[in-house]
Amino acid sequence: MIYKTQMEAAKKGIITKEMSIVAEKEYISVDKLRDLIACGKVAIPANINHKSLSPEGIGEGLKTKINVNLGVSGDCADYTKEMDKVKMAIDFGVEAIMDLSNYGKTNTFRKELIDYSQAMIGTVPMYDAIGYLEKDLMKIKAIDFLSVIEAHAIEGVDFMTIHAGINRRAIESFRGSNRLTNIVSRGGSLIFAWMEMTGNENPFYEYYDDILEILRKYDVTISLGDALRPGSINDSSDAGQISELIELGMLTKRAWEKDVQVMVEGPGHMAINEIAANMTLQKRLCFGAPFYVLGPIVTDIAPGYDHITSAIGGAIAASHGADFLCYVTPAEHLRLPNLEDVKEGIIATKIAAHAADIAKGVPNARDIDNKMSDARRRIDWEEMFSLAIDGKKAREYFESTPPADDQSCSMCGKMCAMRTTNKILNGETVEFC
Template sequence: MNYKTQMEAAKKEIITKEMKVVAEKESIDIEKLRELMACGKVVIPANINHTSLSPEGIGEGLRTKINVNLGVSGDCIDYENEFDKVKLSLEFGAEAIMDLSNFGKTNTFRKQLIDMSPAMIGTVPMYDAIGYLEKDLLEITAKDFLKVVEAHAAQGVDFMTIHAGINKRAVEAFKKTKRITNIVSRGGSLLFAWMEMTGNENPFYEYYDEVLDILYKYDVTISLGDALRPGSINDSTDAGQISELVELGALTKRAWEKNVQVLVEGPGHMAINEIAANMVLQKRLCHGAPFYVLGPLVTDIAPGYDHITSAIGGAIAASNGADFLCYVTPAEHLRLPNLSDVKEGIIASKIAAHAADIAKGIPGARDIDNKMSDARRRIDWEEMFSYAIDSKKAREYFESTPPAEKHSCSMCGKMCAMRTTNKILNGEKVEFCSDK
């Protein structure tokens, strides 16, 4: 094998087994896929040590993928519950799972997750640094941070969020902006604190080439984190966000030069009228690299319903060029999500991704909608349930108030429009009172 990463193989015109799987899943010409990968517009995050992986492609011309965040915190240390979330995520077809555990020794959980998951696995090494190194923030050295990156890569993590763009230049732009919500990225805030306390440059920026060497060794895709993403609609598209995005564009090219695959992360909170322009701006400044968005949440006043505010923003973002959606649950801003929250977040994100794929004209995206519509016309309930994103919930709703007339539902009964039209087109009479 004369390549280390999927990008290197693509540049050398080598077709990998992962490319073959993705081309079949996406019904895309494999040579076109290879070309998109060679120029960085598509990635296949596939760590050489993640042997249970079912590869997925992220980027231009492919289906919009979704990511599920999970992991323990200091207030909720229940690994069994987190594995239940993993199983649920896989059941509903999430293509990626990020382990954001930030308490204790997380390597055992992460290893088990990588061993059993066909979905891509992502992490944020910055979250794990304090627990892994057993040092307080001020005691951690720049080289220490790289040790955590190496540990995650060696375990088999497919993509890592690395907040390399929040360098001293970006921090100065942030400070001048006078935001309402300042820095809302957990990893970004920790790096900002470390930089301010030590007076040093961001270690992931200062030693970026060494970070890339580690990622290249294991074929880990770098997900360039947006430490200065807006945490409120007031702060969106400000100098802090854009200055960091400019840095991420330069870092993208440097990663490609070392044959490391790149995702670029994006906002955040953002009013609807700014989303499309932000997608165009990101693609332009970051040279067409796949865009990974958290939301964006289109209003700040819906705690408990932020899976909905996120799905609205996510659908608009993806239909305008975003390639990868990070789910948001109803628990966002409130608590660690439980199993029910995770399900609601996944469903909302899947709806957003699918709606965007229809809008983008992804080949075959409409097929299942057309099948559902045909089953509705024929009033075939079992077939309708089989096409539903959440077939169990659809069935439970239908059966909770069963109709007297089986070829209808309890909403319209015999006055069902489908039933009426079908009877007339079949040459039958429409009668409502004959059974009285």
């Protein structure tokens, strides 16, 4: 049978090679995976033109995936540095990379990125439209936006953030919400400005069916952007956020009717006590579609440490149903992240994702923790370093102040609890001199 997308294949009972690969990675039966894809609860973003891709599943019952944002800006337009970030992200095993470049002709870098990356590639076509088309925002026509979407699809982009939910109805709710931070989504603010300046409806909403036809042709997953996500904990769960979420639920069903896979994006900034309810609400309003969250950042007062505020929120969100975490770096709100910022963001987000997988009982999630614990019991440093998320840093810490006895570290020395207990259980005498 012929099929265009992973969802269409699943609905027809076809098991694709991508489904088989993902099922093996996730310790799940391929038949169960196919059924989850057919009903939209799992997506495998896999553009037919992304030949280097190692496919991953995002959604119910699967490991929490993480995404790394990168790309140039007008103030930092060095693509070599961005490719260094890409290579490091791949080395750390991230599942997705989003190119958020918003300056100049970005397609050369994007093509190199797609050719190189085994991770999924995402973009926000709205960002690229101004540089790609070389037009002022007000002069861009609806057909121009669609042309950028198709260009990205042809290049091999696996998923695209499309801000289709910020329509006239959602804007009315936003205007009445009296926010502290208004619209903090870059793409959302540009769409809002375009709508206000031209007097037109959101082109991504008005021409949604045309967009779906483009995405279906190349099997691009639509990531429904949350243009009205809260940019401060004061603004979370307000009318603007929820009204847009309702729109995104309706857009989800329309995409599924066209066999286009969907992810739904979520907050943003949010106090800890609101996170669980928001995850439940999203899944309910969007019919169980995979949920992709930025953070949530749980306090607004930690610039320079927002990889930590985000990891706290991300762990809670994923343990309550979020499926995909977008990393946040220490540079969030401050600058374009450098290589070290990207590393810190990746590590913090991987910790959050893995902690959530343990909490929600993802198959085999605890296995590596049990191996690490066993290596600690045996005081096998090399094995510990090999199992660590960042083994290089762990080794550097250990070796920076070497212990006199390699059966301990420099903190406890010969009073190491593992060493003491091992000796007693082995029938040996514990001595400190």
